Amino acid sequence: MRVEPFEMERLQSEWENRVEINLSESSVHPVTVQELIGDGESLAEFAATxxxxxxxxxxxxxxxxxxxxxxxxxxxxxxxxxxxxxxxxxxxxxxxxxxxxxxxxxxxxxxxxxxxxxxxxxxxxxxxxxxxxxxxxxxxxxxxxxxxxxxxxxxxxxxxxxxxxxxxxxxxxxxxxxxxxxxxxxxxxxxxxxxxxxxxxxxxxxxxxxxxxxxxxxxxxxxxxxxxxxxxxxxxxxxxxxxxxxxxxxxxxxxxxxxxxxxxxxxRERILERTRSILRRNYPLIEQWVRAHSDTFSMVPPVAGAIAYLKYALEINSSELVRRLRDEKSVLVVPGDHFGMDRYLRVNFGPPAECLQAGLERLGELVRQIRSS
Ligand SMILES: Cc1ncc(COP(=O)(O)O)c(C=O)c1O
Missing domain, CATH: 3.40.640.10 (Type I PLP-dependent aspartate aminotransferase-like (Major domain))
Structure with missing residues (x-):
């Protein structure tokens, strides 16, 4: 069997825990064990597994x-x-x-x-x-x-x-x-x-x-x-x-x-509602950001998932753009190249809002630098 690299997973495996802001995920920030089982009797039961x-x-x-x-x-x-x-x-x-x-x-x-x-x-x-x-x-x-x-x-x-x-x-x-x-x-x-x-x-x-x-x-x-x-x-x-x-x-x-x-x-219903409420709370942040950068970015609003697939109008390949964002701004997103489509970025809007906002600001800074150079 000849195994080709699974490019997106390779990128995440190498970098997701090394950058300051990881926007390469596709879900919302994770639930804790404590949120699931609390700390009363169920915790003792769980510990006895x-x-x-x-x-x-x-x-x-x-x-x-x-x-x-x-x-x-x-x-x-x-x-x-x-x-x-x-x-x-x-x-x-x-x-x-x-x-x-x-x-x-x-x-x-x-x-x-x-x-x-x-x-x-x-x-x-x-x-x-x-x-x-x-x-x-x-x-x-x-x-x-x-x-x-x-x-x-x-x-x-x-x-x-x-x-x-x-x-x-x-x-x-x-x-x-x-x-x-x-x-x-x-x-x-x-x-x-x-x-x-x-x-x-x-x-x-x-x-x-x-x-x-x-x-x-x-x-x-x-x-x-x-x-x-x-x-x-x-x-x-x-x-x-x-x-x-x-x-x-x-x-x-x-x-x-x-x-x-x-x-x-x-x-189950409570956990799904947690996810949806994070999506509803965070989506306007990325939507506003895309609107404010509409000279460069556009997107079809996603219906599901914490992922926005952004099309961009810049003369730079998506893997190169992601490399620069990672090396110069310590932010990780996924290049469209990893889906066989250059000139796109997949950006996760599921992390805590301040983290999302900081990541988007840094992406905006890099785009301004690229435009002005
Ligand atoms: C469509 C799709 N299927 C499967 C997976 C892998 O999911 P899991 O973490 O459940 O193995 C992913 C992860 O990004 C995914 O996007």
Whole structure:
């Protein structure tokens, strides 16, 4: 297997904890353990957790809680993984082989792109179009999907644009898969992080050959516990569980316990509302900043996630702009290059407001310096 660098994750791995202001994330500032379990009896109960191997596909209770989010699903439709990243990797590993064709929504979190290319898969894109508020080019999708297509992979809500598919667009994607008998893989990890609107619908239940991936890293703001999951037909989930024996065996025992707290009825709604209220509070800051810099920056308002995908009009490549911002201003954002699109920056508006404001001010300073030089 030839592994190409996963550019965005490499950049974050190297720099996110070394810069003064990290705006390269895609979620809101994380929840603390104390916010989740408090310090009374539940803390004592949590501290008494035995640190043995966890039930390797996720505890029965955690799988029950997850399955309750998907109409008609039960615990045997669920495999719990180490982050959505492991879920996506297992899906690609299971469903694709060298020489297969996959049709992929672009731009995208580039994990599925890179992993499948590593397996020797031919990746055929269909794009979201900025001029249509990042709606998918359905004509391009129809042309891309052929009897050779093994898998159609989408990310909804989308990273990096924050766009959400309409019901009609979802139906078109399902029909394209059904027409050729392809699998559908829907990464829905930003579901629940909609700033104003209703919760994004899942692809679950629209087509039998569907795998959903999701997790607690984005909408729930707890990436550090590394909890992801896959939901799919029982026989496929059983088979994926045996693939998981080869990757990480099990999720962490403390993570399983914390995930059950996050998803417990009442807590779940409270945590999602925390995320949405941060998004609602911070979004006007970045919106005003873009307006004040409209000679250089523009954006289509994101519907979900704490990410703004900014287009810029400057004669400088996006990786170079990000390097200068990092080295000269100690601020980290993601270059459009990492999504295959130069002249864009992905900026996180999920950190504490003063941190966001300071980061944006520094970006503004650098832009003024570039313009005047
Ligand atoms: C669309 C998408 N899928 C998966 C992941 C990985 O998420 P996790 O932290 O749950 O592994 C990310 C992280 O940025 C993402 O944006």
């Amino acid at each position: 035995k640190l043995g191997y966890n039930q390797t596909n996720g505890s029965a209770e955690l799988r029950r809680l997850i399955s309750s989010l998907y109409t008609g699903a039960g615990p045997d439709n669920v495999l719990v993984t180490n982050g959505t990243a492991e879920a996506n990797y297992l899906a690609v590993w299971k469903l694709l082989e060298g020489g297969d064709e996959m049709v992929l929504m672009l731009p995208n979190y580039m994990q599925i792109w890179g992993a499948s290319r590593g397996f020797g898969v031919k990746v055929i894109p269909f794009r979201l179009q900025e001029c249509k508020n990042w709606a998918p080019d359905l004509e391009e999708l129809r042309r891309a999907v052929t009897p050779k297509t093994k898998l159609i992979a989408v990310c909804n809500p989308n990273n990096p644009t924050g766009a959400v598919l309409s019901a009609e667009e979802m139906r078109e994607i399902v029909e394209a898969a059904r027409r050729v008998g392809a699998w559908l893989l829907a990464d829905e990890v930003y579901q629940g992080a909609e700033r104003n609107g209703a919760t994004t619908s899942s692809f679950w239940g629209l087509y039998d050959k569907t795998l959903i991936t999701n997790g607690l890293s984005k909408a729930y703001g707890v990436p550090g516990i590394r909890i992801g999951w896959m939901v799919g037909p029982k026989d496929v989930i059983a088979s994926l569980w045996s693939y998981h024996d080869y990757t990480t065996i099990a999720i962490g025992t403390l993570s399983d316990a914390l995930a059950r707290v996050v998803l417990a009825p009442g807590n």
